[in-house]
Amino acid sequence: MVEEKNCPVCGASSFKTVRNAPYFRGEKEYFTIQECQECKLWITNPRPEDDDLGKYYESEDYVSHTDKKESLIDKVYHLVRNIAVKGKIRLINDVVAQKGKLLDYGAGTGFFLKAAQDNGWQVTGVEPSAEARRNAKENHNLDLVDPDSYDWSSENKLDCISLWHVLEHLPNLSNHIKNFHTALRAGGKLIIAVPNHESYDAQKYGNAWAALDVPLHLYHFKKKNLEDIAERFGFRVKEIRNMPFDSFYVSMLSEKIARGKINYFRAVWTGLISNLKAASQKNASSLIYLLEKVK
Numbered sequence: 073m074v075e076e077k078n079c080p081v082c083g084a085s086s087f088k089t090v091r092n093a094p095y096f097r098g099e100k101e102y103f104t105i106q107e108c109q110e111c112k113l114w115i116t117n118p119r120p121e122d123d124d125l126g127k128y129y130e131s132e133d134y135v136s137h138t139d140k141k142e143s144l145i146d147k148v149y150h151l152v153r154n155i156a157v158k159g160k161i162r163l164i165n166d167v168v169a170q171k172g173k174l175l176d177y178g179a180g181t182g183f184f185l186k187a188a189q190d191n192g193w194q195v196t197g198v199e200p201s202a203e204a205r206r207n208a209k210e211n212h213n214l215d216l217v218d219p220d221s222y223d224w225s226s227e228n229k230l231d232c233i234s235l236w237h238v239l240e241h242l243p244n245l246s247n248h249i250k251n252f253h254t255a256l257r258a259g260g261k262l263i264i265a266v267p268n269h270e271s272y273d274a275q276k277y278g279n280a281w282a283a284l285d286v287p288l289h290l291y292h293f294k295k296k297n298l299e300d301i302a303e304r305f306g307f308r309v310k311e312i313r314n315m316p317f318d319s320f321y322v323s324m325l326s327e328k329i330a331r332g333k334i335n336y337f338r339a340v341w342t343g344l345i346s347n348l349k350a351a352s353q354k355n356a357s358s359l360i361y362l363l364e365k366v367k
Contacts, residue, residue: 075118080245080291081301084110087117093284095128096329103286111300114269114292122243128288129201152317157187164188164232167261167310167362172231175255178238179216182208189214198222229257236265237358240289249305253365262307262363265315270294271357272346273323282325283318283357295354298361307363314356319343322357 078085091105091114106117120128164174171192176185179197181204189195197216199205208214233252242248252262267283268274269292274281284292295312302309320343327334343357350356 073118074121076115079108079111079113080115081113081297081304082108082111084108086110087115090114091279091284093279093281093286094329095286096282096325097128101287105284105286105292111297112294113297116286116290116292119287119290125287152321153183156315156317157184160184160234160236161187161191163313163360163362164193164234164261164263165191167263168232170231173228175230175233177219177233177235177252178241179208179214180204182212182214182216184234184236185214185216186212196222224251224255226255230255230260231257232261232263234263237267239264240266240285240291240293243290245291246305249301253306256365258365260365261310262365264298264361264363265358266293266298266361267318267322268294268355268357268359271319271355272349273319273326273342273357276342277323277326277330280326280330281322282329283322295359298359298363302361302363306365306367308366309361310364311362312354313360313362314347314350314354315358315360316347316350316356319346319350319357 086109087106088109089104090107092102093105095101095103103116103119105114107114165171172194173196174188174193175196175198176188177198179185179199182197185195185197185208195214197208197214198219199208199216200219205216205218208216233256239245239248256262267289269281269284274283283289299309320340323339323342323346324334324336327339346357
């Protein structure tokens, strides 16, 4: 296990335990989540060694890597994904003045990247999972790149980098943000979607909130954290948007963790309340941050 002595964002060394959450995709283990007492970032601490993290992704329940459609929750995931990807394409078209070079980091099986390519973007995908890269090639004829093979210092600057529920998975958080900054042109856009542990559903389910997803999620964000990260690494937050579908999907998973089975009515009701509370506050179960490179 790796124990962080210093916050990966601000460098502070004082932490307080805030959650003790289960791994829910296989044999149950519990992991501690701690809060940095300086910048208030939550981190999974301690966490498995980098070489050991892979086994936690091998579960067939991790549908973003396998594309399986067996259970009702899997089918809900794929239905929502089909709808949401259209919104993602509209979003990048809205925030980037002209279609150009797009990098999707943590591209999974390439579903979003293929849609962007079909929409006229010049696309590159980075994905650490060999299985997901194979699926992207077989299903979408996309040649995704292993993270270790990508040249961040290239002079061929990018117009947009997207991370859809990926930032929370990345070891060496600061190094990744620096790489994204280096790879973008001046005024380039960094689009980050992450769970929000200040949402209504997060507060309701507590340790059983599925979007904690330990130990796969190494970091757990609220709005202030992303605003701090943007300022520290040469970006500014242009806009924050809610992701309304996530509250329903996450609540279904959370019901199963909390009670051993899913009460679909209760999950949908929780998701609905979460979205209603988030409508004016931009505090949904997951949030999209639109960052712009400023220096």
